[in-house]
Amino acid sequence: MHADTYRHRGMRRALVEELRRKGIRDERVLAAIGAVPRHQFFASAFQPHAYHDKAFPIGEGQTISQPYTVAYQTELLGIRPQDQVLEIGTGSGYQCCVLLELTAQVFSIEYNPVLFERTARRLAALQRPAHLFCGDGSLGLPAHAPFDKIIVTAGAPTLPRPLLRQLRIGGTLIIPVGDETSQRMLRVVRESEDAFSRQELEEFRFVPLLGKAGWGGGE
Numbered sequence: 395m396h397a398d399t400y401r402h403r404g405m406r407r408a409l410v411e412e413l414r415r416k417g418i419r420d421e422r423v424l425a426a427i428g429a430v431p432r433h434q435f436f437a438s439a440f441q442p443h444a445y446h447d448k449a450f451p452i453g454e455g456q457t458i459s460q461p462y463t464v465a466y467q468t469e470l471l472g473i474r475p476q477d478q479v480l481e482i483g484t485g486s487g488y489q490c491c492v493l494l495e496l497t498a499q500v501f502s503i504e505y506n507p508v509l510f511e512r513t514a515r516r517l518a519a520l521q522r523p524a525h526l527f528c529g530d531g532s533l534g535l536p537a538h539a540p541f542d543k544i545i546v547t548a549g550a551p552t553l554p555r556p557l558l559r560q561l562r563i564g565g566t567l568i569i570p571v572g573d574e575t576s577q578r579m580l581r582v583v584r585e586s587e588d589a590f591s592r593q594e595l596e597e598f599r600f601v602p603l604l605g606k607a608g609w610g611g612g613e
């Protein structure tokens with residue numbers, strides 16, 4: 395694993411200040427970004443890109459999300475230390491490690507088996523104890539539901555019903571929903587057994603959420 399040097403910590407501090415300037419306010423989220431060595435989620439040749447506020451390819455046609463997007467979605471989740479959190483789209487494992495700075499109970503599911511294997515090995519080497527699964531996250535993780543917070547890190551065509559059902563009452567789902575070119579971030583709160591409130595936020599551009607309750611629904 396790549397060492398975390400004084401130089402890397404300096405670049406992380408600069409990234410945190412950049413995110414603060416861009417509007418991230420939650421100090422716990424900023425501290426989490428400051429604590430997770432993002433360069434450890436990059437292949438050696440690409441490490442100079444790790445502390446730019448940009449998404450970056452991770453292979454298999456997928457990306458590690460832009461730090462601003464990670465901070466923005468994490469801030470919206472409003473994680474408390476006792477929360478059980480589900481992430482859909484483990485990817486590189488970076489967002490998962492940011493979540494682990496805020497609660498010990500993080501479940502994350504990845505559809506692509508190559509990324510899943512690589513990231514499971516990485517998080518084991520980094521000693522980050524997330525509960526990792528390989529499969530169709532658009533269906534959630536019913537065996538471990540309900541969740542206090544659910545974060546989707548790929549763009550969905552509609553709100554996946556299984557995820558709504560797996561939210562605890564009072565729980566929050568943060569998910570980008572739209573077409574192939576852009577998605578609006580939604581914050582959905584389960585107010586009661588069958589009532590949900592919904593808030594529409596900023597526009598983003600994510601890779602597609604695959605699977606039965608994602609873009610693969612019509613297959």
Ligand code: SAM
Nearest residue numbers: 458483485486488489505531532547603604605
């Ligand atoms: N959170 C990731 C990180 O920190 O690196 C970035 C995720 S990337 C933008 C989106 C990920 O969602 C990809 O790794 C993709 O394979 C995964 N994905 C797409 N559809 C999925 C599904 N139905 N279930 C689980 N993962 C899915």
